[in-house]
Amino acid sequence: MIINTADAEILLSLAKEMASYKYRYIAYPLTLISDSDTIQFFKTSMHAEDYYLVGPNDIDYFKSMPIDSLVNNLKIVMHSGIDTYCDKELDLTAFARQQMESREILENNLNINIMNQKNLEFLASQIKYTGFGETLDGALKEKMEKGEKEFTIPHEAKFDRGTLSSELSFKKSDQSDLYFFNSYKAILEKEGASHAPEQIFYVSKDNTITMKEAFNLLDGRAVNKDLKNKEGEVYNSWISLDFKNPENSGNFKLNHYHQNYGYDLEAALSKHSIKELETPKFKEDLLNSLKKGNLQSVTFVVSGVESKMHVEANPHFKTVNVYDANLQRINHRESREEKKENALDKKESKEQQKDVDGEPEGGGQKEGKKRKVKSQSI
Template sequence: MNDKNFDYLKDQVKYTGFGEALEGELKENILKQEPTFILKHDAFYGTDKVAAELSFKKSEQSDMYFFNSYKVNLQKEDRPESLEQTFYINRGNNITLKEAYNLMEGRAVHKELTNKEGEKYNSWIQMNFKSTDTKGNFELKHYHENYGFDLAAVLSKHPIKELANDSHKEDLINSLKKGNLQSATFLKDGQEVKQYIEATPQYKTLTIYDDNLKRLDTRQAKEQAQGEGQSAKQESKKQQNAADEDGPGDQQEKKQRRKKQSM
């Protein structure tokens, strides 16, 4: 057995999100020297079951094996039909199992990718469930850096408590970039309200859910973005309206009364 090849594959499997549980099976299959083999792995995210099949193929010129792809079957408790997608492995920044699950849930993931010329670039990717390729996989939509979605800037428009702490802010941004539906503490009318957010690069915004994971409509989300600043504006407007209601004559009488009192 090629030990260096085994170590490389072991790390590749581990850092693609499958952990170390498959090491034994991986080694056994390499020792058999079969042309191809598949390893199976199950994971659960809440009540959602993710069944993965990892595909390996032996080189025709040497004893080296390659981890080519893994197929994911997503079965949701409240959905009779399952969803399938194959994710391909390359030398770059592979899509992890959790990121694959997030993509299949419809959320966007931020990745460092490599183009045909070998140049690296950053892009948000998201599944297009309305279009499939020749192999039956859902196509991936890309939102490159020049698309104009700045996650940090979008977050700053919302009254989120975690943004006040640099470490918590970084953790929040990193979690959203992985495609997670992330909890966040919103400051509303002086109260702390737990809600959930996800990055939505297509519309250059956030999608916000309440603590029961019910999606807020556009109007509610806009109010959240205005936050406590809106309350301040409303208070200022009330004061201005009060002054307007006095009218020119009333204001003149008040001035005269204050003048007599001073005399």
């Protein structure tokens, strides 16, 4: 349909009015400019077709279309920004199609941009809560904008007992432009160590190992986590790396100590004279720290003397490992002797207090001698 751009507004008003009178189709000339005089309105498609089939050659000169299509095409012209005050011929149907295609491309690009932004935000959040913080956001955005199929981002974290170097791996989906944070490789380097253990930790919705937990695992400690099995059931387990049994993939095997294994961290701690266990808040903090796999500083009290020690969970032997202030391991027997000695001190103190409280005035020595003699006679 060819129209004059200056007639677009008038034609739109006319088409809307005729539609309000329940006219649903139009017939328009193919070789002439369509205007209010040459366009015919009909209530049915049959009447519109009959109009251009009256003469044997009319089909070559007229065509019909739904009135709604005419209204929509004219609206596109009015909202396109084209100058509708000048007399200019315009192929209405072709122009409307081109505008719709351009709009669709823009909307698709907008949707892609929104999707990419949401993907970026999701990955940034995932990186943050896996323990790598927010410093990688810039590198992540730059890598995603390049559109590569796969990419990695390095990260380094320094701890008192070593440096953890990580390489985060990302991959684009085969079905979309979305990227996924699949795994990270962690390497623990310690000064003076001849070997730097490394492990690939896989990132999932429920069973992800955080960066600090990875450090603790590679440093030889166990971590307590709530995990999900293949059936989606939640279970609690201590996990540690089995450095003696590497898998074919190069990863170390993960040892699991489930709830029914019988490791009671609180009971294991109670075998030692740890001051923090006497305060509920400090006790809770200590338990939580050890469950994260940390080597935790504590205060031992032996014979009334306080000393700084360090402890770590040892689910395999259902105990805790104890280290002195210089991080030298104290064997379990020594620790038990300290506990026993401390208990004896408390017992003797109570007995002495009992003797003092039960001693009568003026006759303490005499009664004491009588009890002693009687005891010897037995």
